[in-house]
Amino acid sequence: xxxxxxxxxxxxxxxxxxxxxxxxxxxxxxxxxxxxxxxxxxxxxxxxxxxxxxxxxxxxxxxxxxxxxxxxxxxxxxxxxxxxxxxxxxxxxxxxxxxxxxxxxxxxxxxxxxxxxxxxxxxxxxxxxxxxxxxxxxxxxxxxxxxxxxxxxxxxxxxxxxxxxxxxxxxxxxxxxxxxxxxxxxxxxxxxxxxxxxxxxxxxxxxxxxxxxxxxxxxxxxxxxxxxxxxxxxxxxxxxxxxxxxxxxxxxxxxxxxxxxxxxxxxxxxxxxxxxxxxxxxxxxxxxxxxxxxxxxxxxxxxxxxxxxxxxxxxxxxxxxxxxxxxxxxxxxxxxxxxxxxxxxxxxxxxxxxxxxxxxxxxxxxxxxxxxxxxxxxxxxxxxxxxxxxxxxxxxxxxxxxxxx
Amino acid sequence: xxxxxxxxxxxxxxxxxxxxxxxxxxxxxxxxxxxxxxxxxxxxxxxxxxxxxxxxxxxxxxxxxxxxxxxxxxxxxxxxxxxxxxxxxxxxxxxxxxxxxxxxxxxxxxxxxxxxxxxxxxxxxxxxxxxxxx
Numbered sequence: 001x002x003x004x005x006x007x008x009x010x011x012x013x014x015x016x017x018x019x020x021x022x023x024x025x026x027x028x029x030x031x032x033x034x035x036x037x038x039x040x041x042x043x044x045x046x047x048x049x050x051x052x053x054x055x056x057x058x059x060x061x062x063x064x065x066x067x068x069x070x071x072x073x074x075x076x077x078x079x080x081x082x083x084x085x086x087x088x089x090x091x092x093x094x095x096x097x098x099x100x101x102x103x104x105x106x107x108x109x110x111x112x113x114x115x116x117x118x119x120x121x122x123x124x125x126x127x128x129x130x131x132x133x134x135x136x137x138x139x140x141x142x143x144x145x146x147x148x149x150x151x152x153x154x155x156x157x158x159x160x161x162x163x164x165x166x167x168x169x170x171x172x173x174x175x176x177x178x179x180x181x182x183x184x185x186x187x188x189x190x191x192x193x194x195x196x197x198x199x200x201x202x203x204x205x206x207x208x209x210x211x212x213x214x215x216x217x218x219x220x221x222x223x224x225x226x227x228x229x230x231x232x233x234x235x236x237x238x239x240x241x242x243x244x245x246x247x248x249x250x251x252x253x254x255x256x257x258x259x260x261x262x263x264x265x266x267x268x269x270x271x272x273x274x275x276x277x278x279x280x281x282x283x284x285x286x287x288x289x290x291x292x293x294x295x296x297x298x299x300x301x302x303x304x305x306x307x308x309x310x311x312x313x314x315x316x317x318x319x320x321x322x323x324x325x326x327x328x329x330x331x332x333x334x335x336x337x338x339x340x341x342x343x344x345x346x347x348x349x350x351x352x353x354x355x356x357x358x359x360x361x362x363x364x365x366x367x368x369x370x371x372x373x374x375x376x377x378x379x380x381x382x383x384x385x386x387x388x389x390x391x392x393x394x395x396x397x398x399x400x401x402x403x404x405x
Numbered sequence: 406x407x408x409x410x411x412x413x414x415x416x417x418x419x420x421x422x423x424x425x426x427x428x429x430x431x432x433x434x435x436x437x438x439x440x441x442x443x444x445x446x447x448x449x450x451x452x453x454x455x456x457x458x459x460x461x462x463x464x465x466x467x468x469x470x471x472x473x474x475x476x477x478x479x480x481x482x483x484x485x486x487x488x489x490x491x492x493x494x495x496x497x498x499x500x501x502x503x504x505x506x507x508x509x510x511x512x513x514x515x516x517x518x519x520x521x522x523x524x525x526x527x528x529x530x531x532x533x534x535x536x537x538x539x
Contacts, residue, residue: 310443312468316408316416336443348440384422384472386447386464387440402439 005320007366011357012156012184012301013324018209018259018360021252025211028251036247037236047247054254058203061261063192064218070237071245071253074215075183076107077230078202079150081217081241082179083111085227086148086200087120095147097121101133101162102342104152108181112150121145130293131160131343135170142174149178153185153201157339157355158292159301161189168197177225183207183215187260188267188298193218199225205249209360210256214249217241267360268299274358274367275299281371285378287391291340291353302356303340305349308388309381314354317377321370324355348387348397409503412473421479423462425449433526435518443467444511446475448518450482450490452526456533458482458490463518470508474498474515487523 008016028050036051038044052066059066072078087098100112102124112122123141125133133151142149149171151162164180171178179200185191186201187208193201199220206212219225219240233242260267279302282288287307306314311325325337336350345353358367382388390397408416424447425432431452438444444467451460461479465472477498482490498504498512527533 308466310467310471312443313416313472316469351440351443380419384464385466386436386445387466389424389447389464397440402441402445403437 003365003369006322007320007362007370008322009356009358009362009366009370010322010324011359011362012159012207012355013357014206014212015209015359016361017206017211017252018256020259021210021256024255025248025252028248032247032251034247036245036250037234051245051247051250054250054257057254057258057261058216059218061187061191061257062198062201062218063194065221068193068218068221070217070219070240071250072215072217072241073213074206075105075181075202075204076215077241078204078215078217079105079107079179079181080111081227081230082200082202082219083108083148083150084115084230085240086177086179086225087115088228089226090147091120095145097123097143097145098148098150099123099125099138099141099146100150101125101127101152103127103131103155103157103339104150105156105181105183108150108152125151127342129344130296131155131158131291131339132293132296133162133167135163135166138167139170139174142170142176146174146176149176150181151178152181152183153191154182154188154298154301155292155339156184156301157337158303158343159184159298160292161185161296161298163296164191164196164198171199172197184298184301187257187264188300190264193220203253205253205256208256208260211249211252214246214253216253263360270360271300271358271362274362274364275302277364278302278356278358278367278371279304282374285375289349291343291345300358302358303353304356305345305353306378306381307349307352308385308391309352309378311352311354313381314352314377317381318370318373320373321356323357325353408469408473411502412470412504415473415476415480415502416469418476418480421462421476422464424464425451425460425462430529431526433522433524433529435521435523435525437517437521438467438471438514440466444471444514446471446514446518448475448479448482448515448522450487450522450526452487452530456487458485458487467511467514468508470502470504471511471514473502474504474511475518477501478515478519482519487526490519491523493519 032047034043034047036047055066177199182201183204201218203216205214289305291303340350463475463479465475495512495516
């Protein structure tokens with residue numbers, strides 16, 4: 001069977017657009033060029049109708065009301081709106097504390113850091129060795145000043161799923177809002193905002209085989225969550241997010257959501273099958289470590305440490321595979337991942353980690369190719385690794401007095 | 406990050422990968438870098454009675470540029486007298502491989518590996534200079 005190289009195994013950074021979505025967007029670009037906020041003519045009305053259908057499709061996927069969905073440019077913007085918007089609205093009522101986690105995406109961490117500059121108090125919860133938060137620690141971190149808890153659903157680097165239901169119950173009991181960055185989870189695993197007591201969630205289009213440049217935020221109406229919008233404008237999206245909604249992109253995100261809802265089980269089964277095969281085969285090489293909890297995880301994300309092999313040289317050796325060492329936003333830097341660091345992964349092992357991402361369009365023959373290539377290259381790189389040689393000789397790498405630069 | 410053609414070539418070159426017996430009298434071993442920093446280089450040189458490096462082997466844990474830098478110096482030191490090898494600088498390595506600024510530390514490490522290997526040889530053979538003068 002013919003395989004196109006390189007093979008795309010970076011589904012956490014982005015996903016290819018589903019051909020059905022492309023078709024819908026193209027059609028919409030031709031037909032719905034009116035401004036969806038124009039009230040005076042048919043072009044506007046048609047565009048508005050398309051946007052409202054998309055809004056409903058998104059709402060359906062998370063058991064929300066379409067009036068609770070607001071279009072944004074993507075999950076980064078949604079996270080900013082959720083965190084800064086809630087914090088700034090409720091600060092006048094004496095609430096000035098927000099809680100998040102050390103392994104969140106940079107846009108969540110930096111939104112919290114920005115708020116610190118403005119005088120807010122923040123708590124960055126640590127995670128356990130498996131990447132999950134400790135619920136007792138969360139409970140004791142919540143105080144009378146806390147207005148928001150922001151904890152992601154699926155981690156982008158290591159794929160672990162935080163205990164959303166327990167977090168939601170705790171937040172509801174304590175009377176604080178619960179926001180979740182669901183960029184990696186929306187459309188991939190079931191998310192029910194009622195069942196999970198989610199008050200705000202961030203959604204991305206391009207992680208679910210939809211277009212880049214669009215996302216959404218869910219904001220609960222009952223009990224109502226108020227936010228202060230980030231920027232001024234014409235008051236579109238009920239004043240939550242001014243600016244013309246890009247009709248074609250909204251149509252794409254809507255359809256991508258509908259497909260994700262209808263095919264979620266099929267997608268999950270597919271990804272699980274490929275991921276299990278890949279993991280089992282690659283583990284036949286010795287000293288391969290899975291980063292993050294083995295049980296509570298999304299199977300389409302495998303973050304593996306290859307002892308004795310530095311990640312960048314591994315990526316170079318397997319360049320027929322498009323993979324990443326950590327998240328794309330930081331993969332140009334020489335620092336090992338802050339997420340793995342938070343898990344307490346040994347520094348030398350965190351330099352050896354590679355993230356493999358599988359998705360709807362990954363094929364079994366691609367996985368077979370990847371397995372063969374990895375087996376072959378791991379052996380070569382270990383043969384040239386002084387650390388691997390020491391491990392084989394039974395020398396404890398930690399016992400050596402290394403001179404750090 | 407895209408690598409230069411030369412980095413790719415040296416990275417893919419298997420000629421000088423390997424190890425010598427550490428305790429052999431004529432072998433000098435340099436082990437530099439640190440696992441926590443993501444780079445460890447081991448360079449070994451085999452020196453004859455005339456002070457000429459007759460063979461060199463390396464093993465490296467590090468990025469493509471680090472592997473290429475050590476592969477290059479293993480090639481370069483061969484046939485050189487240890488005093489000549491001592492003068493190899495990181496600039497020469499960086500230039501040869503067209504390393505970008507973020508990868509300069511790889512060439513620094515490679516230079517250190519050569520110096521450390523020579524130092525180890527000299528420590529093991531304290532009469533080296535003396536024997537040469539005879």
